[in-house]
Amino acid sequence: MRSELRVSMLQMTSGNRHAVNQQTVTEAAARAAGDGCDLLALPEAAGMMNKDKEDARRQITTEADDPFLLTCQELAARHGIWIQPGSTPVKAKDDRYLNHATLIDPTGAIVARYDKVHLFDVFLEGRPATGESSRYAPGAEAVLVDTPWGPWGLSICYDLRFPHLYRDYSKAGATVLFVPSAFTIPTGRAHWEVLLRARAIENGAWVIAAAQVGDHADGRHTWGHSIIISPWGEVICDLGGETASQHMVTLDIGKVASARQQIPSLKNERDYTFTRVSAQQTAPA
Template sequence: MRIALLQMNSGIDPAENAATMVDAVAEAKAGGATMVFTPEMSGLLDQKRKRAAAHLTTEGEDSVLAAVRTAAAEHGIWVHIGSLALRAEGDPDRLVNRGFVIDDKGEIRARYDKIHLFDVDLDTGESWRESSTYDAGEQAVIAETPLGPLGMSVCYDLRFADLYRALSDAGATLITIPAAFTVPTGKAHWHVLMRARAIESAAFVIAAAQCGHHADGRDTFGHSLVVDPWGEVLLDMGDTLGVGFADIDPARLDEVRKRIPVIRHRRPFAAPETAG
């Protein structure tokens, strides 16, 4: 089964970002892909809140989501939108970072709101406070797709192994980790954590990423990846923008899970006690 990943340099104009995604859907279909994956914040990447506010809508009003749904139906291909910044339905002053699985008829099959929010001050001078704007999700999600059960996550979720244990325990054989990783953390941790999540989950990891210098001034790491359940990298897009392809072999999943049956060998245990 062939998949496609879109490595993007999303900007501050949702219409331009939507056009890039729609073109990628067409290219993915032409390249024989069953499903195409886009990064975190595919529709808008803008750290200036006042400027971004003019473009932020609820899910039902979002023009990027509507354009991609139309393209999925037109080309007959499944799409995973890594995430979009959307206004929360219950509170228009708050946002959600929401990923979507869209089928080949353009219907939304699953939604996932990013659970772990990134609040940190970096030595580079960069400061991120996602919780000041975004509401955290509370529900892990698996979507049934033609590729198999797909566990959904977003970017900073990558650092919380318990989420991926829950997804693989519940039957996920593929996991998406769309991202907009910073360059310093990407260089330090991106590849090793992606491979770790694939190995410990005995699952394919699919990570479409943002890349390069963006219109809002930030720089992202790129290196969109596909990793197999043994931890082998099947695709690394480096710093190249555009669509990349990888082939997913279900037999590889069965082979690895028979060779090292980590999921079957998981056991409950009591919380640690401090001795002495």
């Protein structure tokens, strides 16, 4: 297993057309290759961020025909790098879409596919309900992919709030956990870093969480703070909450084994039964 993974993380302000995002990732891949990186990591909705239902419908297609993914495949092959394209919307079997993540190897082949399992249906005070499930169908499969740096676990954004997914990945040996995201401002401010650090600490794994940032063409606003966290819970890189940017970090994969040896919580886990008792007092007659 290779001991060092050179990651270029891209923080984006994705537009509502594939073409503008294709240009962004084309420039980012060239920079990543020029820096000698092994992997380029992108955020959720990297391919297109468009809340206009009819406009989006005219553009969204299948994985095989998606122009953004095709560009990522061509760039991976051209530069000889891995690309985790965050996610992009593709057609589902019904009238909805899939929030679709992939992993592309240096030959340009898609070697893993993951559809967002947990959809962002929340009810924040003072804001409209999000209702992601009204447009997107949920995935039903966790995906762990073997790489030269060990197994990598794929997830997307709201999945972050379901720790059992990352626990299962880590019990299966995951060294890196991907959480490409487009967090809202209120949830990002309150929960983003603490949840990501928790996933890294409790599993002793590297966490790579590229994120969307700023004001988008479709009117949305995202938190940013793309972040990489070590297996010990240290914030190695935070790209801030202001502008799109790109940064390279070298991950020491050996720190995974070190963290898990020092705090072997994955091995210490035990089965248990669940009992519920009542402590309610009967009112006096």
